[in-house]
Amino acid sequence: MPPSDFTEDLAAALATAGLAVDACYQCRKCSNGCPLVFAMDLPPDQVIRLALAGREADLLGCRTIWVCSSCETCTTRCPNGIDIAGVMDWLKEQAVARGLAVPEPEVRDFHRAFLSAVKWGGGRLSEPLVMALYALKGGRWLKKLRRSAAAGEVATALELLRRRRLRLAPPKRLTGAGEVAAILRRW
Amino acid sequence: MKLSYYPGCSLEGTASDYAASIAGVAELLGLTLAELPDWNCCGASAAHSLDEQAARALPLRNLRLAQRIGLDVVAPCALCFNRLKAGAKALAARGEAVTLRVWDLLDLLTQPAFLRLITHRLVRPLTGLQAVCYYGCLVNRPPAITDAASPENPGNMEKLLAVLGATPLDWSFKTDCCGAGLAVARPDLIDRLVRRLYDRALRAGAECLVVSCQMCQANLDLPQARISRQAGQAYDLPILYFTELIALALGHPEVPQWLARHLVDPRPLLTAKGLL
Structure with a gap:
């Protein structure tokens, strides 16, 4: 009997998205070159292996996909042309689209804040806006302030402000702001 | 020479020095950079992580704006460049004609014609400056998108530094990730990756790192004091943009003002070398 989270369609769904994984022969070149493997619960080669085995729930809930920095080393080096970093992205998108709990909510929330900031900011990213949206999410800023863990970030922000590198004015609202907002309608 | 210019969002904010x-460099080299009117954010890591459709659509809008103008487009940010290139590949795969070329700024300015021009205009060779070139990830990887000829061991920045009279040092970490x-969300991961870059740069004999990406610059420059505190070791490694070094060697008067915006001040090192 396959485990209950076995999904025969996973590899097929990936292939449909242009992310075929069936050529993997487990050489582990991806994992050996990965700069963030130390922070992962599954090395990249096991992500591909579990994808082939249809272990969808394990993959959608793993830490690996969120601490991957998309440096593209694995994708570049795969001797079988598997877009491993692309598989990581696909899994992240699925996990969020299905509303699943993720082990790295900070990373997810930063991405969300970024897309919302572009959408509400008129088409370009305002760095202070993304930081504000991220901080407000889940009362993160308040919690940090209580632990006085925010001191370093505030100090860096002040240093940047002093050097005229923090632009507090919102970016220019684009003529095409509506087009961009339509592209980012989900956020 | 005239190109469309896609600065990207950071260059309007924290990377205003870049x-x-x-x-400054464009002015010195007679390069006209015409900012793409109404350009939008490329979506960066956030879009390709959570919304593949948006990750495709955002750069496509920029490409269409550029196609209307018809000039090649240059991006100084590694991720913007990568997303624009991905967009151009996607259009070509759909059978649409892509008539312009997407350039990474470093690649553009290290073309033979520009290197010759820089050689001619050199007024202050950067003699004695020991530097490692740090390319980061996305101007080179994945080569299927970037068309990089040598993604594991690029050499165009070293070639430029040699033309400028500096001493580019060899090291094995020039395309390792800074954590981007x-x-x-996870500054602890950045600290670990970046500290290794500092250590390897120092072991190679470097006095500074030279970058072509504002994300790399931020990740190596902003947390240096924090990493030093944690490591119990005072790192003092200026993180210079390659464009700052071109301008310095070509005698642009405003270089000190740009350098003053870095968190790790490069001016003491350059003064000690007699370059400022």
């Missing part, structure tokens, strides 16, 4: 140095967009 933006100023690019304008994890800087806010």
Whole structure:
């Protein structure tokens, strides 16, 4: 009997998205070159292996996909042309689209804040806006302030402000702001 | 020479020093950078992580704006460049004609014609400056998108530094990741990756790192004091943009003002070398 989270369609769904994984022969070149493997619960080669085995729930809930920095080393080096970093992205998108709990909510929330900031900011990213949206999410800023863990970030922000590198004015609202907002309608 | 210019969002904010140095270098080299009107954010890591459709659509809008103008488009940010290139590949795969070329700024300015021009205009060779070139990830990887000829061991920045009279040192970490967009959510990961870059640069004999990406610059420059505190070792490694070094060697008067915006002040090192 396959485990209950076995999904025969996973590899097929990936292939449909242009992310075929069936050529993997487990050489582990991806994992050996990965700069963030130390922070992962599954090395990249096991992500591909579990994808082939249809272990969808394990993959959608793993830490690996969120601490991957998309440096593209694995994708570049795969001797079988598997877009491993692309598989990581696909899994992240699925996990969020299905509303699943993720082990790295900070990373997810930063991405969300970024897309919302572009959408509400008129088409370009305002760095202070993304930081504000991220901080407000889940009362993160308040919690940090209580632990006085925010001191370093505030100090860096002040240093940047002093050097005229923090632009507090919102970016220019684009003529095409509506087009961009339509592209980012989900956020 | 005239190109469309896609600065990207950071260059309007925290990387305003990079933006100023690019304008300075363009002026020195007679390069007209016409900012793409109404350009939008490329979506960066956030879009390709959570919304593949948006990750495709955002750069496509920029490409269409550029196609209307018809000039090649140059991006100084590694991720913007990568997303624009991906967009151009996607259009070509759909059978649409892509008539323009997407350039990474470093690649553009290290073309033979520009290197010759820089050689001619050199007024202050950067003699004695020991530097490692740090390319980061996305101007080179994945080569299927970037068309990089040598993604594991690029050499165009070293070639440029040699033309400028500096001493580019060999090291094995020139395309290792700095942690990129994890800087806010997981600064602990950045600290570990970046500290290794500092250590390897020092072991190679470097006095500074030279970058062509504002994300790399931010991740290596902003947390240096924090990493030093944690490591119990005072790192003092200026993180210079390649454009700042071109401008310095070509005698642009505003270089000290750009350098003053870095958190790790490069001016003491350059003064000690007799370059400022």
